[in-house]
Amino acid sequence: MVEYQKPFEDTVQELMGRGSYQAKAMVRNKSKVSLEHLFQTKGDFQNPKLLILLGVAGVGKTTLVQKLMMDWALGKLYQDNFDFVFCLKCRELNLLTGKQSLVDVLLLNHNYLLPSIGQILKHPEKILIVIDGFDEFRFPICQLQHQLCTKTDEPRNIDNLLASLLRRGLLPEACLILTTRPSALEQMKVIKADGCFEILGFPEEHREEYFQHFFADEAVAAQAFQHIKENEVVYTMCYIPIFCWIVCTVLKEQGKFVNNYPQTATEIFVHFIIISVKYHNFSGQAGLRACLQKLSKLAFCGVQENRIIFYPEELKAAGLELQDMTSLFCTEILVKEVVGTFSVYSFIHLTVQEFLAALSFFICDNCTLESFYDLDITLRFLFGLTNPSSQNQLAQHIGPFSPAATAQANHWLQVNIELYTTSAWSGEFFMKLLYALFEKNDARVTKEALATATSIGLPSTPLSKVDCLVIRNVFQQGNVPCNMEFNLEGGDLSDGLHVLAPVLHKFGRLL
Known part of the structure; x- marks a missing residue:
C-alpha cells in the first residue's frame, strides 16, 4: 500500500493496463504505508478523519480491512x-429498503449493542466506520449539503444516509475508511478526503513466492514462473493475487509448459474455462452450453453497467434459477456470499466476468458488436475469441461458435485497420486495434492487416510499457513494409522506448 499521488480523474485502465502502472508506483513510492500509520498527521492533513483505500478488483481491499x-x-x-x-x-x-437511521444500520450485524448504542454514539471521536466496496453502491451520493442528515436516529433513504456520512453531516468527529475501485473515483469529487492510499497487489518478489507455494515441486514452480515472466503482457497482470491463481491453475493442468503455453490473456481464460467444466457432469454438451449462455449474458449486463455484484432477482432475469447455482461449475465461476440474511453473487474475478461477457457475443443470440465498442477489455477478449485455435478448443466442450458473429468481428477489424491508414483516427483508437490484433494472435491476419499500410501514427499518445509490448509483438508478427512511417511525435515513451527498440529498425521513417 502506497500513498496515491494522482488526481481523482483517473483514466488508467483497470487490471490489464494497470500492471505497468503498478511497477512505476512501486519505484516512485520507495516507502510503503502500513496500517499503523494510516491516521498519522502528514503534510496538510492534521488529524485525518476520512481516508480512501483504492485498488482494482481482487487486489485485496476487503482482505486488508478485515485484517x-x-x-x-x-x-x-x-x-x-x-x-x-x-x-x-x-x-x-x-x-x-425503506428509510433507515444510522443507528439501524450500525445495529444490522451488531444487535447485541442495542442497549449501549446511544452511549457509544456520544463519543464519535472514538469510533471508526469502514465503508467497504463503495464502487458497488447502487445509488449516487451527490446530495446537496442542505439535504444531509445530521441526527443518528433520523430515518433517511440509504443513499442519503451514506452521503451524510461521507460528506460529514453525520458523526463528523468519527473516522471513516472507504474502500473502492478506481472506477468510482468520479463520485469521489464530492468527498473531502484527508488522504488516499492505493493497494498495489503483488510486487515481483511476491509473484515468484506465490508460484513457489502453489507448485509442490520447486523445479516445476521455477519453470512455470520463468515461462510466465517471459510473457511480459500476462506477467504484468499477475500483480492481482487471484490472477496468479488462475495462471498457476492453467499451467498446472497443462503439465508441459513448453509446447502449448498460452500466449495471451484470452488463451489463459480459454484454458481456465475448459479446466472449470472438464470435471463437472452436465446433461450433455447442450446443458453446459445453456449454463454458459446464462452466465455470459449476466456477465455482459454487468460489464455494460460497471457492476460486479449481482442479486438474486438479476440472476433470475438472466435465466439462472436456483438449480443452476447448485452446479459445481457455477459455484466455481459465480461465487455466492451471504450478507446478513441475504445472498449476493459475483464472478470470481472481474477478468473472468469480462471474458464471459465477450463469449456471449459468440454463443448468445441477438448480440451486436456495437454493444462492445466502449468495453475495452471485453472487446480485446472478443477478438481473442475469434482465433480459430481458441474457438476449436472451447467448441469441443460447449458447441460451435456463431460463424456470423466471428465473420462480423473479423470484418470490423479488417475494415478499421484499412480505414486507419487513410483516415485521421486517434492514437487511442489505433491502440484498440493493435490490442485486438495482439489478442487474436493470428500471424496471417496480422500480416494481411499491415501489408498495405504506409503510415502508422500514435502522436501525442501516452504509452504504457504494456502498450509498447503489444505494439512490439504485433509488428514482430506482421511484415512491416519497408516504406512505412511510424509517427510517435509528442508521445510519452518514458516507460517503453527500450521495449520498442527491437522493431523500430523495420520502419522506413520514424517521427
Missing part, C-alpha cells in the same frame, strides 16, 4: 484511537 479489524480486536492496532470499529458493506446496504 485491520482483526488486529484491532486482538489489541494490536489503534487501541488508543478507537473503542468501536464498525464495517458497512455496500453490497449489504444496497439491499436495505
Whole structure:
C-alpha cells in the first residue's frame, strides 16, 4: 500500500493496463504505508478523519480491512484511537429498503449493542466506520449539503444516509475508511478526503513466492514462473493475487509448459474455462452450453453497467434459477456470499466476468458488436475469441461458435485497420486495434492487416510499457513494409522506448 499521488480523474485502465502502472508506483513510492500509520498527521492533513483505500478488483481491499479489524480486536492496532470499529458493506446496504437511521444500520450485524448504542454514539471521536466496496453502491451520493442528515436516529433513504456520512453531516468527529475501485473515483469529487492510499497487489518478489507455494515441486514452480515472466503482457497482470491463481491453475493442468503455453490473456481464460467444466457432469454438451449462455449474458449486463455484484432477482432475469447455482461449475465461476440474511453473487474475478461477457457475443443470440465498442477489455477478449485455435478448443466442450458473429468481428477489424491508414483516427483508437490484433494472435491476419499500410501514427499518445509490448509483438508478427512511417511525435515513451527498440529498425521513417 502506497500513498496515491494522482488526481481523482483517473483514466488508467483497470487490471490489464494497470500492471505497468503498478511497477512505476512501486519505484516512485520507495516507502510503503502500513496500517499503523494510516491516521498519522502528514503534510496538510492534521488529524485525518476520512481516508480512501483504492485498488482494482481482487487486489485485496476487503482482505486488508478485515485484517485491520482483526488486529484491532486482538489489541494490536489503534487501541488508543478507537473503542468501536464498525464495517458497512455496500453490497449489504444496497439491499436495505425503506428509510433507515444510522443507528439501524450500525445495529444490522451488531444487535447485541442495542442497549449501549446511544452511549457509544456520544463519543464519535472514538469510533471508526469502514465503508467497504463503495464502487458497488447502487445509488449516487451527490446530495446537496442542505439535504444531509445530521441526527443518528433520523430515518433517511440509504443513499442519503451514506452521503451524510461521507460528506460529514453525520458523526463528523468519527473516522471513516472507504474502500473502492478506481472506477468510482468520479463520485469521489464530492468527498473531502484527508488522504488516499492505493493497494498495489503483488510486487515481483511476491509473484515468484506465490508460484513457489502453489507448485509442490520447486523445479516445476521455477519453470512455470520463468515461462510466465517471459510473457511480459500476462506477467504484468499477475500483480492481482487471484490472477496468479488462475495462471498457476492453467499451467498446472497443462503439465508441459513448453509446447502449448498460452500466449495471451484470452488463451489463459480459454484454458481456465475448459479446466472449470472438464470435471463437472452436465446433461450433455447442450446443458453446459445453456449454463454458459446464462452466465455470459449476466456477465455482459454487468460489464455494460460497471457492476460486479449481482442479486438474486438479476440472476433470475438472466435465466439462472436456483438449480443452476447448485452446479459445481457455477459455484466455481459465480461465487455466492451471504450478507446478513441475504445472498449476493459475483464472478470470481472481474477478468473472468469480462471474458464471459465477450463469449456471449459468440454463443448468445441477438448480440451486436456495437454493444462492445466502449468495453475495452471485453472487446480485446472478443477478438481473442475469434482465433480459430481458441474457438476449436472451447467448441469441443460447449458447441460451435456463431460463424456470423466471428465473420462480423473479423470484418470490423479488417475494415478499421484499412480505414486507419487513410483516415485521421486517434492514437487511442489505433491502440484498440493493435490490442485486438495482439489478442487474436493470428500471424496471417496480422500480416494481411499491415501489408498495405504506409503510415502508422500514435502522436501525442501516452504509452504504457504494456502498450509498447503489444505494439512490439504485433509488428514482430506482421511484415512491416519497408516504406512505412511510424509517427510517435509528442508521445510519452518514458516507460517503453527500450521495449520498442527491437522493431523500430523495420520502419522506413520514424517521427
